[in-house]
Amino acid sequence: MKTRLLMAALLLSGCALGPDYVPAPLPPVEGGALVAGAEGATVGVEAPVTWWRLYDDPLLDELVGQALAANTDLRAATARLRQVRAVLSETRSQRLPSTSITGSAVEARQAVPTPTGPVAFESEFYRLGLDASYEIDLYGRVTRSVQAARADFEAEEAARDTVRITVAAETARAYADACSAAAQLAVAERSLKLQADSFGIAEKRVAAGRDSPLDVARARAQLESTRATLPAFTAQRAAALNRLAVLTGRQPAQVDARVKACTAPPLLKTAIPVGDGAALLRRRPDVRQAERRLAAATARIGVAMADFFPQISLGGSVSGQGVTPGAALSNRGFAFSIGPAISWTFPNFAAARARTRQARAGSDEAVANFEGSMLAALEETETALANYAAGLATNEALRAARDESARAARIVRLRYGAGSEGFLAVLDAERTLATADAQLAANDADLTTRQIAVFKALGGGWEPVEG
Numbered sequence: 001m002k003t004r005l006l007m008a009a010l011l012l013s014g015c016a017l018g019p020d021y022v023p024a025p026l027p028p029v030e031g032g033a034l035v036a037g038a039e040g041a042t043v044g045v046e047a048p049v050t051w052w053r054l055y056d057d058p059l060l061d062e063l064v065g066q067a068l069a070a071n072t073d074l075r076a077a078t079a080r081l082r083q084v085r086a087v088l089s090e091t092r093s094q095r096l097p098s099t100s101i102t103g104s105a106v107e108a109r110q111a112v113p114t115p116t117g118p119v120a121f122e123s124e125f126y127r128l129g130l131d132a133s134y135e136i137d138l139y140g141r142v143t144r145s146v147q148a149a150r151a152d153f154e155a156e157e158a159a160r161d162t163v164r165i166t167v168a169a170e171t172a173r174a175y176a177d178a179c180s181a182a183a184q185l186a187v188a189e190r191s192l193k194l195q196a197d198s199f200g201i202a203e204k205r206v207a208a209g210r211d212s213p214l215d216v217a218r219a220r221a222q223l224e225s226t227r228a229t230l231p232a233f234t235a236q237r238a239a240a241l242n243r244l245a246v247l248t249g250r251q252p253a254q255v256d257a258r259v260k261a262c263t264a265p266p267l268l269k270t271a272i273p274v275g276d277g278a279a280l281l282r283r284r285p286d287v288r289q290a291e292r293r294l295a296a297a298t299a300r301i302g303v304a305m306a307d308f309f310p311q312i313s314l315g316g317s318v319s320g321q322g323v324t325p326g327a328a329l330s331n332r333g334f335a336f337s338i339g340p341a342i343s344w345t346f347p348n349f350a351a352a353r354a355r356t357r358q359a360r361a362g363s364d365e366a367v368a369n370f371e372g373s374m375l376a377a378l379e380e381t382e383t384a385l386a387n388y389a390a391g392l393a394t395n396e397a398l399r400a401a402r403d404e405s406a407r408a409a410r411i412v413r414l415r416y417g418a419g420s421e422g423f424l425a426v427l428d429a430e431r432t433l434a435t436a437d438a439q440l441a442a443n444d445a446d447l448t449t450r451q452i453a454v455f456k457a458l459g460g461g462w463e464p465v466e467g
Helices: 002-012 051-055 058-070 072-095 141-207 213-227 230-247 277-283 285-308 350-417 423-458
Strands: 098-112 119-136 311-322 334-343
Touching: 051 058, 051 141, 051 423, 058 072, 058 141, 072 141, 141 213, 141 230, 141 285, 141 423, 213 423, 277 285, 277 350, 285 350, 350 423
Parallel strands: none
Antiparallel strands: 098 119, 119 311, 311 334
């Protein structure tokens, strides 16, 4: 009969209070596609895992690989993941019996009462014992605790994946910024040389009495204004190189020399593969993290509800004791105990009710956070794609403007040499060309940044890389 009751209790341990978590469905994305107005800038296939390889730049591939292996933020996130995995292992251990071994050897002196009065008595006493206890999970407290811990681990895993995405994107951005700053510096230096040549011509013409000294002053002012832009580009390049070194786990002074030689930002020659909205929500680790937080919060409702019911455990102990080690290990010193134990807060359930309300409120918060993460993912991606499409249109217009400015500058120089134009027209044409060159170089840099923002928003780069 006792065996039957024990088996029935063990079978009941599969029951669990609280709601069973059902994975939250991803909402249908209106229209399916992302940013329908960005034709030509994107295609509807899913982006590859290693999106940075689309730039076909071996150095960029190598830098991202170094960052994913050595970045300090990513190493810290991986360490946090190991911590949460250990918590999960600790929580799972509650499904096993808890055991402890005790032993003692003491020498005691005590007063023994006799007819003639207390008599001091000294003796040695030895004890060796094994205690074991197993909680019968009648109401699912342990089961729900394990479910919550497992969901916490999966959420932390998603958080680590988010850091991977950020590290990959920021490494690509730092590399692009360094190359872009070098490109903008080169453009400014070319403009500076062109204006210096014009300044020299103006000085000679003034010396020959063919032009006014005012033309020399204007040429000198324009020359120095262009010269003043050089230090800013140099500083931007240095900052990007320092940032790139730190992202790859190095000191700023240890930046790769090949990066210093880069003079043009990486640009895609094809449309960006973006997939659709549903694929985006499945891929984004921050959405997955919010969904796992919701699963953990749901499981903790059951943990709190289990406090309304008694915790029942089976315990037992075996021990040996005696005044000598041999006596403690003999049959005469042997003792044991076995039986159930119950712990219950009845009838004061105020604390249990408060914990249950807290758990339900936490679940409601997790629902809101999950829904918010999906909306934020769509907003970030839609915005990044719209910005990229606008950047492409701007780049095309600026390139045309630069080409026309260059053509106009050549014509004005020829007419100036023939005496058909004044020096003021030359200065104006060169200033327009310098401005157009600078704007195009800045937009090329901005376009790469917008491309990387799109890839980051798409949530790629956290998956394990094969090969």
